[in-house]
Amino acid sequence: MTASRPIPYVGRFAPSPTGPLHAGSLVAALASYLDAKYHDGTWLVRIEDIDEGRSVAGAADGILALLDALGMHADGDIVWQSQRKHLYQAAAERIVQDTYPCGCNRREIADSRLGFAPDGAAIYPGTCRHGLGPGRTMRSQRVRVPDAGQDEISFVDRFAGRHTQHLARDSGDFVLKRADGFWAYQLAVVVDDWEQGVTDVVRGADLLDSTPRQIYLQRLLGAPTPRYLHVPVVRNANGEKLSKQTGALAVTVEDEPAAVAALLGAAQALGLVLDAALGPSASRQDFWRAAVPAWGRLLAQCEMPTPAA
Numbered sequence: 001m002t003a004s005r006p007i008p009y010v011g012r013f014a015p016s017p018t019g020p021l022h023a024g025s026l027v028a029a030l031a032s033y034l035d036a037k038y039h040d041g042t043w044l045v046r047i048e049d050i051d052e053g054r055s056v057a058g059a060a061d062g063i064l065a066l067l068d069a070l071g072m073h074a075d076g077d078i079v080w081q082s083q084r085k086h087l088y089q090a091a092a093e094r095i096v097q098d099t100y101p102c103g104c105n106r107r108e109i110a111d112s113r114l115g116f117a118p119d120g121a122a123i124y125p126g127t128c129r130h131g132l133g134p135g136r137t138m139r140s141q142r143v144r145v146p147d148a149g150q151d152e153i154s155f156v157d158r159f160a161g162r163h164t165q166h167l168a169r170d171s172g173d174f175v176l177k178r179a180d181g182f183w184a185y186q187l188a189v190v191v192d193d194w195e196q197g198v199t200d201v202v203r204g205a206d207l208l209d210s211t212p213r214q215i216y217l218q219r220l221l222g223a224p225t226p227r228y229l230h231v232p233v234v235r236n237a238n239g240e241k242l243s244k245q246t247g248a249l250a251v252t253v254e255d256e257p258a259a260v261a262a263l264l265g266a267a268q269a270l271g272l273v274l275d276a277a278l279g280p281s282a283s284r285q286d287f288w289r290a291a292v293p294a295w296g297r298l299l300a301q302c303e304m305p306t307p308a309a
């Protein structure tokens with residue numbers, strides 16, 4: 001039986017090809033795939049190669065091949081952010097009145113000592129809000145956030161519950177177009193989720209704190225806000241988030257048992273309880289048959305009620 005969620009459901013997995021898929025990103029992929037399948041939905045894959053400086057040649061192909069080998073097939077064409085810059089440009093033009101040119105460099109912003117947003121971005125003190133100072137040239141383009149008092153963004157995450165930020169305090173005016181000329185992730189993700197008709201974003205909790213900025217951009221653009229479900233990030237024995245920086249190993253799948261083992265590891269990290277223990281000869285199909293209803297049971301225990309629209 002599927003839950004009573006409005007149809008259609010469109011979900012997505014959106015990896016940045018900065019290296020091979022590791023156990024942490026596999027957990028996010030698995031959660032988004034299971035949620036889509038549990039809701040009889042569509043599951044899309046988008047390669048987030050908008051930050052061309054960080055993209056690693058061949059990484060995207062490796063991620064796509066791995067998803068295929070695990071039995072996670074996208075229900076539509078793969079979308080590449082590097083080929084969609086015209087969409088980001090058009091969106092930025094629509095909200096140009098809410099943006100301004102900024103001439104500050106990283107050091108100047110850090111010197112203001114306002115601290116850092118939870119995702120590590122330095123909080124912008126608003127130096128260029130009322131115009132570039134004499135002799136200063138534009139480096140980046142920023143979005144003006146509402147003043148304190150009108151800057152609250154609050155949403156109910158399906159897993160983490162209510163999450164509230166005050167943009168003026170917690171992020172400040174944030175970057176839409178970067179000093180290196182690339183569009184910021186925050187804009188690209190909002191434009192793509194909208195353009196692809198994504199109804200449900202399921203991803204790692206490291207992006208929970210980016211969500212209010214994304215919701216703010218959705219409101220400026222007149223785009224709908226999808227439902228969000230952020231799954232806990234996977235940590236190593238030292239308590240560090242699994243990532244390339246903390247030395248997370250690439251997931252490799254040389255045969256069917258290795259594929260099942262990788263999937264079982266990710267399922268365990270999510271807290272899925274499969275109703276039948278899968279033996280050493282289990283196939284990927286056996287795994288998926290058991291994992292989809294297990295996701296439903298996990299949701300029944302953990303999911304927050306969706307607030308009335």
Ligand code: GLU
Pocket residue numbers: 013014015016048189202203207
């Ligand atoms: N590309 C981001 C990442 O790999 C995920 C973005 C998202 O799911 O919104 O961390």
